[in-house]
Amino acid sequence: MARVKSGFRKRFNIRYLRWMLARATIGRIPALQRRYSFYPQAILPEAAATTVLEDARIDLPTLFSAEETDFVRDRCWLYDTLAGTWEGGPTVRIARFSGLIRDAVLLGHVSRIFVPERHAVVVALAQKGQANWNFAKPGKLRPAPSIGGRSFFLMRTDNYYHALFHDLVPIVDYLDRLHPRGMPLTLVVPKSRLATLALGCELIARRFPGVHVAELADDAVAPAAEALWLSFDGGNAEWTFADPAPVRHLAEIFRDHYAVPPGSGRRLFFSRGGSKIRRLLNEEALWEIAREHGFERFEAHAGNHAEQVRNFSQADIVVGVHGAGLGNLAFCRPGTKMIEIFPENFTKSTYLWLSKRLGLDYAFLVGGPGDYDQAFMLDENLFRSALAGALREPI
Structure with a gap:
């Protein structure tokens, strides 16, 4: 199975053993905990909040077709992150929570909020009151200036999709719906190799007074x-916050920044290029088929974000292998066709969920089994038929 570690490999490696040793030593001595900012205890945000701004439980329609429901339940659920117990019904129970935590401490090395009064870090899914090794690490931290007023601490990520849909879209939604207009708000950005995260925060600050x-x-x-x-929380970590209004507002903010003109008619063959993970082994053959149908090949990288925004904004159809770069679907117009390609042994429902939320016309193609790095092949006749059907053109 591609890129899935066994329980043995997860637990018996140097990083995990080092963390367990720290928890058994530093984590048990309060003076050392404070010295190295190592707090293995976790608390749910609902318990940490001193003020609740929103606490809603909603039965949200999935909008999946019968075929899509079967695909998600029978194939994607095995690979979706933290997938819960959805049985394939037409709705899913989601929980939205917004709250304020007073007198908190922001830990730079784990990008977590620490609550001194509860002696715990805030974690959305706190398992038995314990923080895992991503949210509790020993480190000697230097004091930074206090952050007055209201602040939002962004998740540290180098993943483009997570930056958009776990950080930037929720901020825009909060500012649009819940934040008192003009009240000061500090967006606290952790260091990241992803320049888009910092840029997005700067653009949001320009758009909203007081930020x-x-x-x-x-x-x-x-x-x-x-x-x-x-x-x-939709019971599945792939089903992230993606209401149309804040997604479109964020897309508008980026388009205004890059001066992207309105447009349509583009057909994108979205390539993963030289990526080690999830390479299409017969990409050149598939590209030749796509080119016959008027597609242009495009690859995203750190230096061409303006092109990403423009190309996806003007696309009528996007074809691409599952990956973080498909987060650019945020810039697509409603009705844009999306054909997502997977290896047989790694299918996820991330962009099916997103497409349904944003009104995109979604389809999927499943290729052969991927190796450890998920490199795989897609049947060329299947690809040719899918393109012709989506475009209503001759095969």
């Missing part, structure tokens, strides 16, 4: 007078 941006280094710790927490 400004501050960076918190990995080796820094800062007191925060009032930390904002935003959660969305």
Whole structure:
């Protein structure tokens, strides 16, 4: 099975053993915990919040067709992250929570909010009151200036999709619906190799009065007078916050920044290029088929975000292998066709869910089995038929 580690490999490696040793030593001695900012205890945001802004439970329609429901339940659920117990019904129970945590501490090395009064880090899914090794690590942190007023601490990520839909879209939604207009809000940005994350925060700050941006280094710790927490839980970590209004508002903010003109008619063959993960072994043959139908090949990278926004904004159809770059579907117009390609042994429902939320016309193609790096082949006749059907053109 591609890129899935066994329980043995997850637990018996140097990183995990080092963390377990730290938890058994530093984690049991309060003085050392404070010295190394290592807090293995976890608390749910609902318990940490001193003020609740929103706490809603909604039965949200999945909008899946019968074929899509079978695909998600029978194939994707095995690979979707933290997938719960959805049985394939027409709705899913989601929970949205927004709250304020007063007198908090922001830990740069784990990008977590720490609540001194509860002696715990805030984690959306706190398993038995324990924080896992991503949210609790020992590190000697230097004090940073206090952050007055209200602040939002972004998740540290180098994943483009997560930056858009776990950080930037929820911020825009909060500012549009819940934040008192003009009230100061500091977006605290952790260090990231993903320039889009910092740029998005800067653009949001320009758009909304009272919002400004501050960076918190990995080796820094800062007191925060009032930390904002935003959660969305659909019982499946692939089903992220994606209401149309804030997604389209964020897309508008980026398009305005890059001066992207309105347009349509483009057909994108979205390539993963030289990526090690999930390579299409017969990409050149598939590209030749796509080119016959008027497609242009495009690859996203750190230096061409303006092109990403423009190309997806003007696309009538996008064809591409599952990956973070498909987060650019945020910029597509309703009705845009999306054909997502998977290896047989790694199918996820991330962009099916997103497409349904944004009114895109979604289809999927499943190729052969992927190797450890998920490299795989897609049947060329299947691809040719899918393109012709989507475009209503001769095969």
